Every structure is written in C-alpha cells, then in structure tokens.
C-alpha cells in the first residue's frame with residue numbers, strides 16, 4: 001500500500017528514530033508498504049520517518065542505477081536498526097535530493113566509506129565497511145534516523161538560495177507527483 005511521504009517541516013523528520021523489535025508480523029507489512037511507496041515515487045531510498053514513523057527501518061533500491069553501475073543489479077534491501085559506527089577521512093561531494101524535499105537538489109560532502117551495523121531482511125546482524133554509491137545513499141537515509149535532512153549539510157549560502165522553497169514546504173506547499181503530508185501553519 002502506497003503511503004503519503006512526510007515533507008520537510010513535519011516534526012517526525014526531526015526526531016531521533018528508535019530501534020525496533022525484530023518481529024516479522026509487524027515489520028513485513030511495513031516494509032512492503034515502504035517499497036510500494038518508494039516505487040510509486042521513483043525513489044532509491046526511504047526511511048521510516050518519511051512515512052511518519054520514528055523507527056529505524058530503511059529500504060534502499062539501487063536497481064535503477066544498474067545500467068551505469070552493474071554491481072547494483074536487483075539491489076533491493078532492508079536495513080533494520082542501522083547505525084553508523086565510523087567513517088573514513090576521505091570525502092566526496094555529490095548531488096543529492098530527497099522525497100521529503102521535492103524539487104531541491106544540492107551538492108553534499110560526505111565521507112566515502114562508512115562502517116555500519118544493522119540487521120538485514122533475514123534479521124541477521126551485520127557490522128561492515130561500505131563504500132561507493134551505497135555508502136552515499138546509506139548516509140543520506142541513516143541521517144533521517146537521526147532527525148537530519150540533507151539540506152542541514154549544505155553551506156549557509158546555498159541554504160539562503162533555497163530558502164523560499166523551504167518556506168513553501170513550511171506553508172504546506174509541495175509540488176510532486178506522489179502523495180504527501182505537509183505541516184500547515186496558521
């Protein structure tokens with residue numbers, strides 16, 4: 001079932017998400033809804049806070065990139081209770097966008113490698129170093145679990161440049177092809 005995506009300004013996007021109990025009956029329907037929502041919005045990653053739930057569940061689908069990056073063919077995974085444990089010193093700057101901030105893309109600088117812990121779709125624990133595009137997407141999605149969005153990481157100059165767009169979100173305006181939930185003031 002497709003769910004509305006919570007837009008910048010909704011309080012849930014600023015909460016620190018909590019670990020979940022690994023219960024199949026609860027999580028499998030949720031993850032199915034998250035993939036349905038991700039597919040409907042043509043996204044590559046979605047964190048549970050973006051559907052209004054402050055819990056540590058993330059889905060990532062990189063198959064759309066597999067023409068250029070064959071290692072991501074059929075890459076479609078769930079990450080439960082994910083945490084970034086370490087990062088390397090080398091950084092890279094790339095364009096990012098976010099389903100919760102439709103119409104905005106900005107350059108964001110992040111580490112190139114991260115050490116992450118999480119449970120996979122079989123509830124198996126992992127503690128591993130990740131690099132490449134996946135490391136970039138994970139950092140974006142796992143930021144959502146800490147109550148952060150990518151525009152928190154851009155320069156104050158760039159933030160000024162997109163201020164009117166952010167203000168529009170806060171007034172409940174969001175232009176996109178998928179269903180959303182905005183905060184409305186006054």
Ligand code: NI
Pocket residue numbers: 097098099100140141144
């Ligand atoms: Ni995002």
